[in-house]
Structure formats: structure tokens, C-alpha cells
Amino acid sequence: MVMKTPTICSILFAFLVLFSCSWTVSSDGQQDFLQCLSLQSKDHTSISNIIYTPENSSYSSILNFSIQNLRFASETTPKPLVIITPVNEYQIQPVIYCAKENGMQIRIRSGGHDLEGLSNTSEEPFFILDLVNLREINIDVEKKTAWVQAGARLGELYYRIAEKSRTLGFPSGVCPTVGAGGHISGGGFGTLFRKYGLAADNVIDSRIIDVNGRILDRKSMGEDLFWAIRGGGGASFGVILAWKLQLVDVPEKVTLFTISRTVEQNATNIVHRWQYIAHKFDKDLLVVVYIRRVNSSQDGRRTIQASFQSLFLGGVDRLLPLMHQSFPDLGLKREDCTEMSWIESNLYIYGLPVEPLDVLLNRTQANKRYVKEKSDYVQKPISKNGLEGIWKRFFEEEAEEAQLVFNPYGGRMDEISESAIPFPHRAGNLYKINYAVYWDEEEASERYINWIRRLYSYMAPYVTKFPRATYVNYRDLDIGVNNKGNTSYAQASIWGLKYFKNNFNKLVHVKTKVDPSNFFRNEQSIPPLYSMWTKNGK
16 A cells, blocks of 8 residues: 655644644554554544544543453553544554554454454554444345445344345344454354354455555465365464355244253253264254253252254255154253244344344344353264263352353364364364353452363363364463463464364465565464564554
């Protein structure tokens, strides 16, 4: 990108803008950064309207709007020196240029769901590039494709698809407030993954701004970079602007059920059996298990409940014979089942009423809480004794609102190569575990985080080893972090191999090629193979 030499008039105008907006700065770097933005932007008035500092009255509301986890909304959480909310992609180019010139660290936020807050905070002086206004979605029903900008939420994407067609869908997550940019760049699990794979498996083009400020598509970025951003985490390589998605076929009616069993109702045996068969089900059938602690309906005492929730891509008449043959232990009956459209199923699975559909357009979670999550992969069924050890830990005080989710593998996930995209967790897995614990008081955070760490430690004998694999979209800094500056391959591989297995090596080589100075970095970003990083990232 060629930066024009500013005129005397533009420099004077910039200082007037800075003064009129009360851009009080806390360091020379911040002041220089803001001045640079004004000088490098073609439309000075426009750039001033998308910049927020702590002295702006809207700063707190803009900051907190997309913070979905209260762990990163406390007064002690490090805050950005500046928040920038571009309304078009060309406003991002001078941001990158000026950040490099002034040694400012960038945090890129599309939906704010990063479970360790890496899109919202940093231990180094930083600014947030918030893509909340980049939310355009264009659906082509005839070609079965969609362009979705990075700041659009998944709920918005599903709603816009349903406006055009009730027989098209997309295989990504069920949480409607997750941003498309980060979700897809990490892989993107959803209820259609046994049929169609991950969200990233269904990306056919992308737009990204690289470290040099160039706007690239698949052709101009090259296949290596295009490979890396589909599952390797886009924030390591540039700013994801938009994805071109291959939409998938869904039937007019799908069938859902939720059947819950407590340990007194044989839940342990049913879950144990589920481990052997769920990955072998027809591709159209997904049966997920949720583990929670509940109060018994009989005497009110605490017990463990396993809820089996299903999405079947077809009608109930086809589902019942499949379930009776494959999983008779569950005892599914016709009255347990509900037929609805695929778009309605997203609301049902997320726990919302299926009408009105426009609730999918809500951009923030209704009830934000403190949360810590982890993940694992299981390749051999856990014994009944092992499952009972999990139940025991759910009787501890901190587990009152904890949850485990078992997502079965098989189907399309067994057919895609581990190296097709950076996401490597394919054939050989029976299911993925998501651990989550929720709480409501900041001062209790240590207790709840320690509880989930103890559970995670207990699970070590039952999950994958060498490495103990985990999913990058369930970000977990417990497994390792980078240094603030230079990070060796050996140090980064501690966490990198767990997320990406052997694909980590290729990701490092792509990073070395496209961002050798390590400008795009965070606590778990892909490092370059050799370090050229300096204070100002030059």
C-alpha cells in the first residue's frame, strides 16, 4: 500500500481533529499512533468517527458490547488505549501501517467470544480493531454460496440464509452471537459436522489484509496462506475481512429430541454404550450428550443427569427405525421427537424458543457470566468406573453450573485428511469433550477455575496423549503461552502441537513467509521460525 505524503493543510486538520475529539493520550506511542491515523487516512472526518479512547463517552459501551465472558470485563482487566471500529475494509489499511510505525500491539475482535480474552485484552499496551460494523452478508441461492464479513454473527448468517432458502444451511456453531471471523478461522464446529465437516472445510474464498496492508483474496494470497487461515487462527496471519462459504443442502424438515436420564435411571450405562456407537451412526444423525448436576425429581437430592440431544436431517418416520436399531438403550419414542425447519433447530439447540426467528439477529448474549472452558478428544471408550469418577467431581460445590458436552465423531470427519486444513482432529476420534464451568462473582474465579483444572487432570488417562489434543476455538492458556516478544519454536510447540498436531510445522513456515516480523501476535499466535521481531515490529 502506498501512503501519500501529507500536506501542511492535512497536518493542521489532523491536530484540530485530535483537539476537538479530546483525544487525551497516556503515552507518546499512543499520541503518535493517533496522529499517524489522521495523517494517513484519506477521509479525516470519517476516521475520527471510528476511534474511541477512554476519554470518549462511548468508550466503555463499545468495549463491553462484544465482551462475552465477564472474566475480561473487570476493572482490573487491562484495557485498550484505543478502540477502532472500521465501517469499511479500507479504513483498516492505515491502522496496520500506523500500528507498525508506532509499536502498537493489535487485538482483532469479530465477536468477542475468545475464551481467554485474547481479542479483548493484553498485558502489553494495545488497541482493539473491532470488526463489529463489518457485517454484510450476501447469499447466492443459485450457486449455493455466501459472502459473509468477519463481524457478522452466526445467528445473522443463519437468518439471512433462511430469508432466501429453507433448504440451505451452513455447518457452523449454534451460539448465535459468535463472530464469523474468529469462529471459522479456528475450524468451526456445528450440528452439521458429521454430514458436511467443519465451517472451515466449507470455505472457498476469503479476503484478508496482510501485514503490508494489502487486501488479498484466495488467488492473490496463495494456497499456503489460504490453507493456514482456515483452522489455524486468522489473527496470526492478518485481519480476516470476509469468507466465501459453500452452503449445504438441508431437508425442509429435520427432527430433534432431547431425552434426559439420571444415574438412578441408568445414565451411566447408557452413556457408556453411547461411546461405542455414536460415531457409527448414519451421517444424518447427531446425538450429543450433555452432563450436568441436577436435583432429583423424586426427593430433591443432587444427582447427575445425562441429556441426549439429537439433530436428524430427515423426518421422524426415518429416524425411529435408525434409533431402535442403533441405540435401543435410549428408548426413543415418537412423542419424544419434534419436526421443524433447520433454521428453527438452531434456536432449539441453543435453548431459545423457535419463534420468532429474528431473535437470531441479537448481537450479544442475554446473560453474560464468568466462564472457563477446556476440551479433549477421546479415542477409546471411558470405563464405567472412569465415568463414575467424573460424576463424583460433579458433586463438588463449584460444579453447580458446570457442564460436559460429548460431541460424537465419525461420518464426514473420518473422511477428511488431517492435513486438508490446519484443524487436524479427524479419523480415530470417538468424540470431543467440551468442559465448561460458570459462575457469577469475580472473587470466586480462582475456586471455579481450580475445579475445572482438577477435572481436566483427572481426565488425563482417558483422553488422547502425545500430544493431549485440544481444539483451538476452546482457547486454553493453561496448556502454554508465548513470550511477550521472541518466542522459540520449541516453546510455542508446547501448545501448538496440542491444537494442530503435525500441521503446526506448516503453520510456522507460512507465518515465517507472510509475517516474519511477528506483527500479528498474541499469547498463542503462530510464531515465525526465526525471530526478526523488534520493539516497533519493523
